[in-house]
Amino acid sequence: MDQANKPSAIKPPPQHNRVLQEITGPLVFQCLKCRLIVGDSFAFVTADRELNSVVLYAKPHNIRVGTDLLWSREGIDIGSTYIMIYCNGCNSTLGKVWRTTPRKLDYIRDLYTLNLDCVMIYQLGDFIDPNSAPSDIHTLPSSKMQQISINKLKDMILILNERITALENTLNKRVNTTSNDSTVFSSTEDNNACIVIPRGAQDKSIETHPNHRILG
Ligand SMILES: [Zn+2]
Numbered sequence: 072m073d074q075a076n077k078p079s080a081i082k083p084p085p086q087h088n089r090v091l092q093e094i095t096g097p098l099v100f101q102c103l104k105c106r107l108i109v110g111d112s113f114a115f116v117t118a119d120r121e122l123n124s125v126v127l128y129a130k131p132h133n134i135r136v137g138t139d140l141l142w143s144r145e146g147i148d149i150g151s152t153y154i155m156i157y158c159n160g161c162n163s164t165l166g167k168v169w170r171t172t173p174r175k176l177d178y179i180r181d182l183y184t185l186n187l188d189c190v191m192i193y194q195l196g197d198f199i200d201p202n203s204a205p206s207d208i209h210t211l212p213s214s215k216m217q218q219i220s221i222n223k224l225k226d227m228i229l230i231l232n233e234r235i236t237a238l239e240n241t242l243n244k245r246v247n248t249t250s251n252d253s254t255v256f257s258s259t260e261d262n263n264a265c266i267v268i269p270r271g272a273q274d275k276s277i278e279t280h281p282n283h284r285i286l287g
Contacts, residue, residue: 094194098194099194100193102160105163116178125185126178153170166189168181
């Protein structure tokens, strides 16, 4: 068969690209051949660079654990025994469940180890540009409610500001028309506050802060 006519084999991305990519969200593992979801990082235990595998503690629904106990004769797990894991969709090999291990691999024993050369990895939210934001935040109900609350606060501040300004004007008039003797007024025009203006009421500090003399 001509080389150009051979069906292109499915190859996973180079391992170094996967390692360098920063992980910011949950991961979904899919069968490389049929794209069936065969696990996710909510069951994540660890990833092992030497084994080129990710280890899950729970058995995903879409995998099948074989029955034959095999014996490793080479590699990092030499001397171990394991059972193969297969994809329920296409029956492809996905990884192993080690039954006996050397001491340094004890942490993966009886767990579900997916070989990264047999699965695709999809990170949830990977399509979202982290710098993007909704163009109109007011389309969100919570934002509308926040805007209504802000408008109410603005109105309240304006009303209070008007009342304070009126009070200040009234007090300034009183101070300017009072003699040096202490004078007690029973009330202001706007409320029942009692005003006491002591001797030296023309003092600059009193003119500047007339509300310091409001009692009641
Ligand atoms: Zn499959």
